[in-house]
Amino acid sequence: MPTNLLALNWKMNKTPSEARAWVGELTAQLPATAAELAIMAPAIALPAVAAELQGSALAIGGQDVSAHESGAYTGEISAAMLRDVGATYVIVGHSERRTYHAETSQVVAGKAAATIAGGLVPIVCVGEGLDVREKGEHVAYTLDQLRDSLAQVSLEGAHQLVIAYEPVWAIGTGKTATAQDAEELAAAIREALRGLYRDYADDVRILYGGSVKPGNIAEICTQPNVNGALVGGASLDVASVVGMAAALV
Template identity: 70%
Template sequence: MTKPNTLLALNWKMNKTPTEAAAWATELKGQLPSSAATLAIMAPAIDLPALQTALAGSPVQYGAQDISANPSGAYTGEISAAMLLDVNAKYAVVGHSERREYHAETSQVVASKARAAMSTGLVPIICVGEGLEVRERGEHVAYTLDQLRESLAGITVASAEQIVIAYEPVWAIGTGKTATAADAEELCAAIRGALSGLLGEVGADVQVLYGGSVKGGNIAEICGQPNVNGALVGGAALEVGSVLEMVNALK
């Protein structure tokens, strides 16, 4: 198996105004070294037009933190795939742990959003992962793989090359517990095995990311694991300096 390319998906969450996003992107663009990793900014939807302008001519990609399962219509507050494509977005995060927790999104909803993204050519970054209670019961692998299968419902083998999976150890977010590179590899390897079972040879080429307190000091070890193909980065994505630190660590 040839290891897929490394992807750093920089999730800004609910941070940065369009003005701040443009300034950030311009600063990054002026300092970004050549890198084997692909950079993609997951920004608030209101920031995407600013990124389209600021990143013109840059290899840095961008996408949304969520997407509607519906193509258009009376769905106040939602953002459609067509709207994202109109500003040249490439990715859409679906099923982030915060969406699952704060907005009660089920894996069935996640699957419908992933299919909506794929139907227009967007690449969904499908997030899965277990909470602390599940981890402490030792059921983390089975739970995460069940979540994965449900979140991939309706996605065919023919279209599966157009997906990214991100494993988030929800149990290590705000609990004082720390996930190790070995923890990342354990679940990413299990996800890889499940993808191969569901999708055959295509499963070997799907990018599987790890998301959980990734920063310059640990990214090389984490992304050096056989089944980790990059990272979904949160806090360390907000400052250009920390992003450059991660990029240089991977070189």
């Protein structure tokens, strides 16, 4: 079974100086854990985070990436730029990007392909809103979104994938899908990945994201097809991150 990944998505929080101080505080308190930790910081803070983590086992990653390798794309950041500052991962297609920036699954597919071509691991996000879940269409909706978002990822690129299932209705709301809800979708995603990538699918890590905290992370991540968490709000608090890392033994 793949190692659990705890991806800490800071979203638009922490200046570079705040980020460096926070990371210093975390590394001084971080317990032994079986999970891999990755700090998904704002792009402007990544060099400061990388400097503070030098010699550490913790990874860093971006929160978004361009589908383009380089060129006249003002404000965008390429996979090569992220890799050059030490990034390993990048979040692709987060629900906030899909909602606030009108990113379609076709756009997400281009970003996922560019991420892999650029030598990074994409954390491809999929998940449904409350209206879809209340209609009982959450599995079909999420799997359609998954297939469309991976349309440009080849069989050869599949071993570099991470998928994050994020029920949109549980992000930042305090509502949390149950461990059984998380496993239902993770198992469906795993089966869909087998249809796309055959045996590679068993090595793809599937994360759960949506109001994850120290009190529920262990139950969620011990489900057969859940291999970690994409953490939002709780990732900003050192004590919460320490608690989550300690729970994943």
